[in-house]
Amino acid sequence: MKVAIAGGGKLGLTITEALLETGTEVTLIDLNSELLEKVSNQADLLTVNVSGLDTGALKDLPIDDYDYFVATTGNDEKNMLSCAFAKKLGCPNVIARVRDPEHVHHVDFIKESMGIDYIVNPDMSIATEIYRYLVEKYNLSNGCLAIGNTTIIQFNANRMPELINQPIRRMPAILGNKLVVALSRNGKIMIPTGDTVIMEDDDLYVLGEKEPILR
Numbered sequence: 001m002k003v004a005i006a007g008g009g010k011l012g013l014t015i016t017e018a019l020l021e022t023g024t025e026v027t028l029i030d031l032n033s034e035l036l037e038k039v040s041n042q043a044d045l046l047t048v049n050v051s052g053l054d055t056g057a058l059k060d061l062p063i064d065d066y067d068y069f070v071a072t073t074g075n076d077e078k079n080m081l082s083c084a085f086a087k088k089l090g091c092p093n094v095i096a097r098v099r100d101p102e103h104v105h106h107v108d109f110i111k112e113s114m115g116i117d118y119i120v121n122p123d124m125s126i127a128t129e130i131y132r133y134l135v136e137k138y139n140l141s142n143g144c145l146a147i148g149n150t151t152i153i154q155f156n157a158n159r160m161p162e163l164i165n166q167p168i169r170r171m172p173a174i175l176g177n178k179l180v181v182a183l184s185r186n187g188k189i190m191i192p193t194g195d196t197v198i199m200e201d202d203d204l205y206v207l208g209e210k211e212p213i214l215r
Helices: 010-021 033-042 055-060 076-088 107-114 122-137 168-175 210-214
Strands: 002-006 025-029 046-048 068-071 093-097 118-120 144-147 150-156 179-185 188-190 203-209
Touching: 002 010, 002 076, 010 025, 033 046, 055 076, 068 076, 076 093, 076 107, 107 118, 168 179
Parallel strands: 002 025, 002 068, 025 046, 068 093, 093 118
Antiparallel strands: 144 150, 150 203, 179 188, 179 203
16 A cells, blocks of 8 residues: 655654554655655655645656545645645545644535545544543543543633633633643533633643643
8 A cells, every 4th residue: 555645743754654564655745854854764665855735746756656645734724735636636545634623614515625535633533532531431530631641631710710711712822732622511511612612610621741731
């Protein structure tokens, strides 16, 4: 199987490593030449120092000889557009990483109009799994759940008044590199969207790396 991955960030490299372990032929596409050189020195794969939007480079691969094209850059629009190009050029399966909550409500339309086979949102997938856990357990016994280097803490919004009446999209500016994956309101647990506004007495479930989140 042959897979082309556009985007050498954390997700792109994680997918690359996992595929190489299975013997998959991988091509990594990225604009960062130093990154590509480092990766190629550590693993047996083809690297291409261009943008995933470079249709000429996609033709030269050739992309229609690949089984999958996966776009994992940090830019949703770039991922969707590069997937549309790869599909148009003959790649049978294209997958786009899309994180913006604004796009989540239009997944089916985006897939149909742009010819994208799969749209993945890692943050939403994690939140969904955590939601399932919380539905079963409802409360964390001691307000904290640690899994490896990742921790979920539960606390009432009243402990941080600056959160109240703020939409979820504002949380990175207040909480830093942490993700509000669920909240409990009036006895009901829900997965928030970017437009969800935190209210008084909401119980928040926040995901982050173990050391920073426990400080």
